[in-house]
Amino acid sequence: xxxxxxxxxxxxxxxxxxxxxxxxxxxxxxxxxxxxxxxxxxxxxxxxxxxxxxxxxxxxxxxxxxxxxxxxxxxxxxxxxxxxxxxxxxxxxxxxxxxxxxxxxxxxxxxxxxxxxxxxxxxxxxxxxxxxxxxxxxxxxxxxxxxxxxxxxxxxxxxxxxxxxxx
Ligand SMILES: CC(C)(COP(=O)(O)OP(=O)(O)OC[C@H]1O[C@@H](n2cnc3c(N)ncnc32)[C@H](O)[C@@H]1OP(=O)(O)O)[C@@H](O)C(=O)NCCC(=O)NCCS
Numbered sequence: 001x002x003x004x005x006x007x008x009x010x011x012x013x014x015x016x017x018x019x020x021x022x023x024x025x026x027x028x029x030x031x032x033x034x035x036x037x038x039x040x041x042x043x044x045x046x047x048x049x050x051x052x053x054x055x056x057x058x059x060x061x062x063x064x065x066x067x068x069x070x071x072x073x074x075x076x077x078x079x080x081x082x083x084x085x086x087x088x089x090x091x092x093x094x095x096x097x098x099x100x101x102x103x104x105x106x107x108x109x110x111x112x113x114x115x116x117x118x119x120x121x122x123x124x125x126x127x128x129x130x131x132x133x134x135x136x137x138x139x140x141x142x143x144x145x146x147x148x149x150x151x152x153x154x155x156x157x158x159x160x161x162x163x164x165x166x167x
Pocket of ligand 1: 026027079080081082083084087088089090091092093094095115116117119120
């Protein structure tokens, strides 16, 4: 019988087409105009920190992690996080985020940013960025700009523009 248990594994470029399909369904074509996309443009995701969730061989969820700069400080941008509608509310989204946070901490990263809802990400350790600390690349609802410290004090003194981490 097929094994239909949930597995989380690092993303590879071969997952790209399936992830695009999930993102298209969740966010529609307007997703490319979102400010967070600007920060990812032309930057390779960190595949070792970005995970996909599979039930059997079916890809049902994904979280991308991209390096960015927060002022002068290196940081990570999480997202898009997407779970296929029939598989939602089973904890897959939270598992994907926690897996990326653990892997990022283990790899020595100190700070994570994302654009999302505090009501969802608060329980995973995210906090709202105080007003006027960070300048986003485009329009973003300031209440949805969240951060998570992977090392104590990592957000202290961080100020300025969010920029792409171009090599
Ligand atoms: C957000 C998303 C990834 C959550 O995936 P998931 O596997 O269902 O997540 P979990 O099982 O960990 O948590 C589900 C719970 O979070 C709640 N939730 C989902 N999105 C939420 C949001 N934006 N704000 C507050 N709560 C939210 C759900 O209602 C659900 O509550 P329930 O358990 O009482 O039913 C999924 O709903 C999705 O793909 N949404 C569309 C894309 C999106 O909005 N991504 C986040 C962008 S930052």
